[in-house]
Amino acid sequence: MLALKSGNGRGVRGAMPSLFGLSLSAEHFVLPRLLRKPVRILSRVGRGEFTPPPYAASMLTVSFLAASSLYGAYVGGHFPALVQGVTARSGFAVDQIKVSGNRETSEIDILDKLQLDGWTSLVGFDPEEARERIVALPWVRSAAVRKVYPGTMEVRIEEREAFAIWQNGNQLSVIEKSGAVIAPYTGGRQAMLPLVVGFGAAERAADFVAKVDAYPELAARVKGYMRVGERRWDLRLDNGITVKLPENGVDAALTDLVALDRDDALLTRDISAVDMRFTDRLVVQLTPEAMERRQAELKAKPKVVKSTAGKRI
Template sequence: MQSVKPEIDGETGDWPAGTRPSRRIVLPRFLRRPARILSRLDLRMPGHVGTKSLALFFAATAVTGMLAGGHTMTVVSAFTAWSGLAIDEVEISGQSETSEIDVLEAMAMGEYPSIVTFDAITARERVEKLPWVKRVTIRKLYPDTLQVAISERQPFAIWQHDGAVVLITKDGKVISDHVDARYKNLPMVVGVDADKRADEFVTLLKEFPTFAPRVTAGVLVSGRRWNVVLRNGVEIMLPEEDPASALIQAVALDDGHGILSREIAAVDLRLPSRLVFRLTEKGYEAREALLKARKKNGSNT
């Protein structure tokens, strides 16, 4: 029997079509057993695994891009909000002058308000910058509620300066430029830096409880001393040193002679050894008429 070997085509060393022998890969000895086990397994890919894997890939790419672009907190907020931890209710209490809209804007909860990522400390600091707000407490009630308790500042006096009239606190902080009839009984201070020294003027008036209701304002002059303006327009000019003693003198004169109810424009008490009255125009005319009458009566005698 003669064996037939396939002939090689020319010098290329190619085998005729369909006659090329198969090549076997010889694995190292230590890999042969695992290879036999894997060859016996029936490994099948689940349906649509390619589509799902592609979607997962694009989602992972999007998240990676957002993280790389500095949007980490936005991603986390959105994810936790969609997971049932979105802020659905904000309970605000304790405020009467501050609007709820102003409070919510100051809290800046963001496009995806999540109770997990909401920064209560930073929000509290922003709310406390509102004019009327003195102190704020913010509590998180999981899963979806914020409680905001506000303590507001109390108006202490009215400050008039540069043509403006505003409400101020005891320490001189401006609260509001809206001064309505509710605050008509508050003491008024006038002048540069009078806001910082309003407590000083109010403390002075407290020593004269029956006289204080007759006062309409305290004017700080050159940042050194006070003029007390009464409701009838009389101005009491107090000294820089020991103004309380000077005011005692003015009140005593009024109690004994009703001097502050007469036709005078001002009482000058700046010098302890001298008391000066400045008359109104009507008071001046009355004084001139009195002097003429006395002179006439004196000439007749």
């Protein structure tokens, strides 16, 4: 309440308070309670009745120097560092870091992106800038950094999901389903991922691998998916056989291939390639060893016929 009405007939005790000769009271006005004491002190100073406490000059000097230092630190851009130093030594230094959600990203890399030292304070630490640095790591899709006072920092990340290893020339990279490169291939647990080879294979691999996965008995034997001329695919099996699929009608070709292997054990024979690019015929290429044996058999066959003919005569 900023004003109070005085009661009728109430007298004013003593002299009216004044500040530098100006009256601060009126017949129907009283200052708020919080302002009364400061105003009385100022009025005493104006009348020359105020005696400063001991060491007042020293205290004012120290206050002026402190204010000047703070202003200089602010103007010079050193104020955040000053706040960090003061608050860190006041019990707000980061002494515990909790990291969750990381499988491929090492905690050392995450701690490096936090840019902490022994006296980093939570008070002046910017979690958004730290989050942006962590998201820049190859495997990190999203990140959240949270301050828990007085001295704990929590980091939670979501990593990108590896789909395959992409070989482009001599370079091996781990890719997502979309074909986006995550990081260079370094071995380890990524060795179990499917291998896709060739220019343009990364962007189209997900759909083609899904078609092959529809035939589990065939998919279990595939070691590589090779993109040829950005038009069609070849399959490289675990026994070294290459299956050349057509540009169109891939689903039908895969169905025929599985049926031939189930009925005639085609993919376990001594062959090096199965060419399914032609709609009217299936071409099978023998291995060099099988070719030599076949040629030897063909050379031996006329001799057997000639020998039999001699006996009949």
